[in-house]
Amino acid sequence: MTLDWKLVVDARDALALADFWAAALGYEVEDNSALIARLLAAGQLPQAAVAEHNGTRVFRGFAAIRHPQDPYDEETGIGRGRRILFQDVPEPKSTKNRLHIDVHAGPDARDATVARLESLGATRVEEEDKGPGGRWWVMRDPEGNEFCVA
Numbered sequence: 001m002t003l004d005w006k007l008v009v010d011a012r013d014a015l016a017l018a019d020f021w022a023a024a025l026g027y028e029v030e031d032n033s034a035l036i037a038r039l040l041a042a043g044q045l046p047q048a049a050v051a052e053h054n055g056t057r058v059f060r061g062f063a064a065i066r067h068p069q070d071p072y073d074e075e076t077g078i079g080r081g082r083r084i085l086f087q088d089v090p091e092p093k094s095t096k097n098r099l100h101i102d103v104h105a106g107p108d109a110r111d112a113t114v115a116r117l118e119s120l121g122a123t124r125v126e127e128e129d130k131g132p133g134g135r136w137w138v139m140r141d142p143e144g145n146e147f148c149v150a
């Protein structure tokens with residue numbers, strides 16, 4: 001039996017980090033505005049739990065991205081496949097990530113991918129030789145979370 005899952009990333013600004021990773025991976029930011037409208041109208045969600053981002057109602061402090069080819073619930077906007085949820089937390093990042101994302105660009109597209117990610121707000125940390133796997137760039141997203149580009 002397989003299980004459904006999502007990767008959850010703690011953030012200082014979940015909405016901005018979701019925008020970065022959606023652009024970086026070619027994913028879509030989930031649109032939960034219909035669900036939010038329904039919950040507000042039913043009195044099941046306080047207005048304080050809602051914000052506006054890029055002209056859309058969003059859950060304050062939460063944003064998710066999903067693979068554009070994966071199924072999603074049209075009534076809620078919630079993905080049912082490859083999905084990353086970003087959530088605001090009060091404490092700052094303090095150590096190296098124990099879990100990170102590897103972006104596989106391929107040997108001919110690695111440098112162009114690194115440059116594109118830098119244009120989105122990522123920074124290069126160091127280049128590493130991964131042996132038969134080739135050379136990888138260790139990078140940081142706009143909030144300092146490490147990831148690799150191969």
